[in-house]
Amino acid sequence: MANEYSKALVFRQVQASQPVMSKASELAKEIEQQIRVGDLTAGDRLPAVRELAESRNLAPNTVASVYRTLADRGLVRGAGRKGTFVAGAPPIRRPVSDHVSAGLQDLATGNPDSRLLPDLTASLSMVGSHSAMYGAPQILPELSDWFVQWFENDEIPIGGIGLASGSLDGIERILAARTRPGDKVGVEDPGYASIFDLLRAARLQPVPLQIDSEGITPESLLDATSVGLDALIVTPRAHNPTGAAFTKQRAEELTAIVERHPSMLVIEDDHAAHVAGVDYFSVVSEATARWAVVRSAAKSLGPDLRVAGLVGDVTTIDRVMGRQALGAGWVSHILQRVVVGLVSAPEIDSMFSDVADQYQTRRQALTASLSEFGIEATGRSGLNVWVPVDDEATVVAGMQRHGYAIRAGARYRIVSEPGVRITTASSHPETLTAVAETLAGVLSAGGQTRSG
Numbered sequence: 059m060a061n062e063y064s065k066a067l068v069f070r071q072v073q074a075s076q077p078v079m080s081k082a083s084e085l086a087k088e089i090e091q092q093i094r095v096g097d098l099t100a101g102d103r104l105p106a107v108r109e110l111a112e113s114r115n116l117a118p119n120t121v122a123s124v125y126r127t128l129a130d131r132g133l134v135r136g137a138g139r140k141g142t143f144v145a146g147a148p149p150i151r152r153p154v155s156d157h158v159s160a161g162l163q164d165l166a167t168g169n170p171d172s173r174l175l176p177d178l179t180a181s182l183s184m185v186g187s188h189s190a191m192y193g194a195p196q197i198l199p200e201l202s203d204w205f206v207q208w209f210e211n212d213e214i215p216i217g218g219i220g221l222a223s224g225s226l227d228g229i230e231r232i233l234a235a236r237t238r239p240g241d242k243v244g245v246e247d248p249g250y251a252s253i254f255d256l257l258r259a260a261r262l263q264p265v266p267l268q269i270d271s272e273g274i275t276p277e278s279l280l281d282a283t284s285v286g287l288d289a290l291i292v293t294p295r296a297h298n299p300t301g302a303a304f305t306k307q308r309a310e311e312l313t314a315i316v317e318r319h320p321s322m323l324v325i326e327d328d329h330a331a332h333v334a335g336v337d338y339f340s341v342v343s344e345a346t347a348r349w350a351v352v353r354s355a356a357k358s359l360g361p362d363l364r365v366a367g368l369v370g371d372v373t374t375i376d377r378v379m380g381r382q383a384l385g386a387g388w389v390s391h392i393l394q395r396v397v398v399g400l401v402s403a404p405e406i407d408s409m410f411s412d413v414a415d416q417y418q419t420r421r422q423a424l425t426a427s428l429s430e431f432g433i434e435a436t437g438r439s440g441l442n443v444w445v446p447v448d449d450e451a452t453v454v455a456g457m458q459r460h461g462y463a464i465r466a467g468a469r470y471r472i473v474s475e476p477g478v479r480i481t482t483a484s485s486h487p488e489t490l491t492a493v494a495e496t497l498a499g500v501l502s503a504g505g506q507t508r509s510g
């Protein structure tokens with residue numbers, strides 16, 4: 059049966075005077091847009107050709123040709139007399155750029171502060187002038203040693219070790235190695251939008267888990283695991299968009315639940331790693347048979363250094379690295395050598411801890427000022443602060459009028475309540491105090507917070 063969105067397709071009228079070609083392409087664009095934003099999802103039936111043609115004042119042939127074009131592109135599939143259905147895994151398009159309009163202060167894009175990233179010059183000069191050859195190891199021994207030491211410092215057991223082109227690449231490869239289409243994957247809600255998109259692309263089913271400032275709540279994990287989860291993706295610190303991070307106690311409570319489900323795949327995403335500003339607590343239990351921790355260089359060394367270390371159980375990591383060998387082959391040794399150069403610098407640890415402190419000062423400047431206005435916001439770790447609001451669009455537009463670009467929470471949510479994400483990473487604490495004052499004004503003028 060057509061869902062309510064496809065019914066909306068039937069009833070929205072197109073001006074009869076428009077030329078046929080433009081009416082057809084407009085209809086195609088409209089359907090594609092609804093699939094892309096998730097208003098129409100896999101298995102939804104599109105309206106019957108005649109029905110849609112009649113309501114849109116179009117010839118049935120025009121509608122039929124739109125459906126054929128969409129089917130050719132893999133967005134829908136025809137099932138004969140039964141109708142036309144949204145296909146299971148629509149092709150994913152290039153993401154829309156995160157452009158922030160000129161003149162606005164960028165508190166939206168979630169980037170690390172470029173001024174706090176290490177200078178690459180010295181490290182680039184150490185790369186050398188010879189290419190690695192086929193047959194070279196997938197991970198440089200020096201880099202592998204550095205990752206091993208770091209994982210060991212955080213008491214993360216090491217089964218196998220691997221390397222990927224960033225956190226998301228690692229997560230995608232781990233999911234490909236260990237899940238099947240249709241599997242249920244627990245994700246934080248709010249959570250990182252690209253993870254939701256990755257799951258959709260892999261035909262996996264996201265199961266939203268509630269979070270608070272300490273990460274996933276034990277109650278929501280209990281509920282989800284009692285119904286059945288095949289996999290779980292967690293962000294132990296620098297949670298995006300909320301800035302949540304596990305406390306030791308929360309991690310222990312979650313571990314106790316995880317260990318009751320030894321065959322559930324557990325993936326931990328440590329994307330901000332050294333600059334997250336809080337300790338790392340894992341929920342992987344000794345009983346966990348399938349697991350991996352992914353640690354990216356993107357936030358501490360720079361997003362363009364597409365390098366993330368992976369550890370996990372031997373089978374998972376072997377599969378990931380075996381599959382990588384078939385396609386990309388390895389993460390370029392040029393990049394690996396740059397990372398080795400950077401992390402071998404004697405001052406690197408103190409640099410990481412200074413940067414983590416600066417990010418913390420910035421987050422706290424905003425959350426403390428907001429709290430003076432009675433506005434509760436979260437941001438214990440990482441680059442962002444999350445403010446619950448009733449009406450995201452009004453608040454984003456209000457801040458824009460005052461010269462600030464912030465991000466509406468919609469793309470980070472499945473069923474959780476609305477909010478806005480404010481990236482604090484690149485702003486001076488004084489600026490963030492002013493941002494808090496502006497936000498308080500915007501909220502009292504219209505888009506009230508839910509908390510204060």
Ligand SMILES: Cc1ncc(COP(=O)(O)O)c(C=O)c1O
Pocket residue numbers: 168223224225226227250293297298327329354355356361366
């Ligand atoms: C939670 C989370 N995971 C992964 C990433 C992407 O990391 P990478 O660039 O290493 O793929 C981000 C980027 O902000 C993120 O917020």
